[in-house]
Amino acid sequence: MKPIVYELIRKDWELNRVAVGAGIVLGILAIGITFFGGTVPAVIGVVCFYSVMGVLGSILPKNIYEERKNQTMAFIMSLPVSAIEYTIAKMISTIGIFLVFWLTLVGVAATMILTRKEIPNGLIPLMLVLSSLILLGFVLICSVGMVKENESWATATVILVNVSYSLGWYLLIRIPEIGRDAFHPKIVWNPILVTTLGVEFTLIAVLLGLTVFLQTRKRDFI
Amino acid sequence: MNSASPFAISQSDKRPIYLQIIGQVKRYIAVGDWVEGDPLPSIRQLAADLQVSVITVKRAYLELEREGVIVTHHGKGSQVAPKQDLAEELQEKELVQYLELAVRLALQLGIDEKELQRRLRETMERLEERERV
């Protein structure tokens, strides 16, 4: 990786230090609530868990479209970096920061599910499918923000994505194979679950590729 | 020769900057501060010291060379021209300039030759008086 790309990624991480720290702490607290108590705390915990991710998913893309809004775009593009390198650095840093949360929360949640006997391990595949949907939504917001560089477009996408989560989850859970083994004590994979995950990650890859491609065709950075 | 850059450009001086530079070089030679062979500051360094464009200093140096006041050797910079009586020559030129100016002003004021000569004598006596005291 070229040094300049590394520096740009590092720059974004340094700019988001506070958000990263706060997000992790809150997320872990949310998971904690889920697993200490009865059904009500469990539901509250789950809702908080996905809310934290959702909030982060809405805040982080600001890194992308605010370069132009805050007029720092000229400063960055006057550095020895090309459009592609800038795009890649930006996507890596923004999605990377989100992934830190996402992996932390998913990891902690999975650990708790696996280590606590009263929680059926069958929940894990379902949790992964639903969490990956959030990741997909985030990547979509970032892609739109990157290509359009426009706060209105990004905000519209954020709203659209957030509203679609409920619909998405509802539709997914209605597929019998998705939720069938959720309360099974052991993890049960089936072709539909695997395919769903596969589709989600394929879409993520397609979005990233499309974003880089569209960026290379851009002619004006100010 | 003084090594510190004695040049100064005045913003209120209406004359073009290159003329001011030329004037100052001639002044230093005329009063004997700079003598033949003394090096002039490099064009670019002088431009930076005075915060003026290089093209302006170049023009001044070119003009000075044309008048035979300085010589420029490619790669070695410019020096005061090795002319015997350069100082006197410059002072002579200056005197001619002032005399012409005085005559022009006198004509504008309506002062005739006799009156001008009277004033000239008066001025010389006054200055001699000051020297004595």
Place this chain on the structure above:
Amino acid sequence: MTELAIRMQGVCKAYPYFALQQVSLELPKGQVMGLIGPNGAGKSTSIRIMMGLVHQDSGDVEVLGNPMPAAQIATKWETGFASDDMRLYGAMTLEWHLDLMRRIYPTWDEPYAQQLLKRFGLLAEQRIKGISHGQRVKASLLLVLARRPKLLILDEPTTGLDPVARHEILREITSIVTDENRSVLFSSHNTLDIERICDQITFIDRGRIIDSLDKDTYMDRWRRLRLEIPSGASVPALPGVLGIRQTGRIAIVTVNAFQPELPGAYESSGARVQAVETMTLEEIFVANVEKSREEVEA
């Protein structure tokens, strides 16, 4: 053949309400070029095209020998850019920005950076959002100057600065070209500064280059003649004249293509030439723009 730091040839760029048309200019190495023109003339657009921040629709652009925007990275390694509408990261300190520059650029001159910090009166520990406009401009310039770039492209570097700060910036700009391999291009409304420190002057208005010449040739072309016309007569039309203002028997003629024979030509046609004056860059600027406005209204 003089090497060129910047070469633009027939550059065009169209926007909904504005277009650069056939913009051509050349900056030889080791020189300072001043880009002047009214607001909205196309100075910033031209500068952004030089930096590859905006791609031209047509025309050649070469900066330090690199075709733009194709070889923009090579250009950006050796070119320092700062513009009036550029911002640094408000939440971070100046030291953070300095550190970023140190890590990216191998040509970074730390002693010089420290010197500039002192001279500009800046505190590295301060957050960018807490500093004044003038200090922010100086900070942006510092970040660019301490890299000792071969070419410096500045969009209105002294706008909004107090006289001391302006003086400091001009000092740094003129000291750059003591090295004949380094060059500077800057746009400014301060005609006094441009007149004083620029070797080349480019005048742009409404997206077109009006003139692009070395300063001496440019300024030598312009004169203001004060004429006394015999009563009842009008000023004879002679070539090279931009505009004439006549009140009664006195006429003021603005000339933008002065020839030494011109005063004589007026004398032979009956007018008495009272004075032949050179014009300051500001007066030339105003004359140019007024003329161009007249032409649009006509």
